[in-house]
Amino acid sequence: MLVTGIEILEKAHKEGYAVGAFNTSNLEITQAIVEAAEETKSPVIIQVSEGGLKYAGIETISAIVRTMAEKASVPIALHLDHGTDFNTVMKCLRNGWTSVMMDASKLPLEENIKVTKTVVQIAHGMGVSVEAEIGKIGGTEDNITVDEREAAMTDPEEALKFAKETGVDYLAIAIGTAHGPYKGEPKLDFDRLKKIKEMLNIPLVLHGASGVPEEAIKKAVSLGINKINIDTDIRQAFARRLRDLLEKDREVYDPRKILGPCKDAMKEVIKQKMILFGAAGKA
Numbered sequence: 001m002l003v004t005g006i007e008i009l010e011k012a013h014k015e016g017y018a019v020g021a022f023n024t025s026n027l028e029i030t031q032a033i034v035e036a037a038e039e040t041k042s043p044v045i046i047q048v049s050e051g052g053l054k055y056a057g058i059e060t061i062s063a064i065v066r067t068m069a070e071k072a073s074v075p076i077a078l079h080l081d082h083g084t085d086f087n088t089v090m091k092c093l094r095n096g097w098t099s100v101m102m103d104a105s106k107l108p109l110e111e112n113i114k115v116t117k118t119v120v121q122i123a124h125g126m127g128v129s130v131e132a133e134i135g136k137i138g139g140t141e142d143n144i145t146v147d148e149r150e151a152a153m154t155d156p157e158e159a160l161k162f163a164k165e166t167g168v169d170y171l172a173i174a175i176g177t178a179h180g181p182y183k184g185e186p187k188l189d190f191d192r193l194k195k196i197k198e199m200l201n202i203p204l205v206l207h208g209a210s211g212v213p214e215e216a217i218k219k220a221v222s223l224g225i226n227k228i229n230i231d232t233d234i235r236q237a238f239a240r241r242l243r244d245l246l247e248k249d250r251e252v253y254d255p256r257k258i259l260g261p262c263k264d265a266m267k268e269v270i271k272q273k274m275i276l277f278g279a280a281g282k283a
C-alpha cells in the first residue's frame with residue numbers, strides 16, 4: 001500500500017532498523033524494488049531524483065510507482081530525492097508524492113532553514129512528510145556535484161537548531177559517505193552520528209550508501225540511521241547483467257528478454273540490502 005515516508009520511518013526509528021530508499025527512473029527498476037520488498041516482506045521507499053524526473057517525466061514515473069505501490073502488500077512511499085528546486089518539490093506534491101526532500105544544503109544555514117520550513121508547512125498541510133540535508137554530502141549525483149574537499153560533515157549543534165526550526169521529519173546527515181562509487185574505503189564518523197541521534201531523536205538518513213562495507217552499514221543502523229539511500233549499486237547490477245547477457249547471446253533482440261534478467265539482477269541486490277538494513281520481515 002502507498003503510505004507516507006514518516007509512517008515507514010517513525011516505526012523504523014522506534015524499533016531501531018533502517019529502510020532502503022532506492023532510486024528508480026523506469027519500469028524495470030521499479031519492478032525490481034517492489035518485487036524485492038514483497039519477497040522479503042520489507043517496507044520500502046521508492047525515490048526519484050530530479051534527473052530521474054527529467055528522464056521519465058514526472059506524471060509518468062508517478063503513475064508507474066503509485067500504481068505498483070497501491071497494489072503491493074507492503075508499505076511503500078514515493079519520495080523525491082534531492083529536490084533542489086522549490087518548484088520541482090511543489091510539482092511532486094501536486095503529482096501524488098508521499099515524501100519529499102527539500103535539499104537546500106548548498107545554501108547558507110539560515111536560507112536552508114527558511115526554505116525547508118516553508119516546504120514543511122506546505123507538505124504537512126497536504127499530509128506529506130519531508131526530508132532535508134544539513135552538512136554537505138560529497139560526490140556526484142545527477143545535477144548535484146559537491147567536490148569532496150567542500151564536503152563538510154554535519155555539525156550536531158547546527159543539526160539540532162535546523163530540526164527544531166524547520167520541523168523536518170527526517171534529516172540527511174554528512175558523516176563521511178559520498179554519492180557514487182568510492183575510490184577508497186569510506187570512513188564514517190560514528191561518534192558524530194551517535195551525538196546527532198542523541199540530540200535530535202528523529203529518523204536519520206544516510207546518503208551515498210552504495211559501496212559502504214556491510215559492517216559499517218550495520219553499525220550506522222545500530223547508532224540510529226533509519227533511511228539508507230542506494231542508487232549506484234543497483235545501476236551497476238543492471239549494467240553487469242546486461243553486458244554478460246549480450247556477450248553470451250548475440251542473437252537476442254526482444255527487450256523483455258534483455259531487461260527482464262537485468263530486473264532480476266537488480267532485485268537480488270535490493271533484497272540483500274533489505275535484509276542487511278533489518279527491514280526484512282518488518283512490513
Ligand SMILES: O=C(COP(=O)(O)O)NO
Binds near residue numbers: 209230231
Ligand atoms: O544518496 C543517494 C545514493 O547514493 P549512491 O549512489 O552512492 O548509493 N541518493 O540520494
Ligand SMILES: [Ca+2]
Binds near residue numbers: 177180208210
Ligand atoms: Ca557511494
Ligand code: NA
Binds near residue numbers: 080
Ligand atoms: Na533523499
Ligand SMILES: [Zn+2]
Binds near residue numbers: 082137141179207
Ligand atoms: Zn543522496
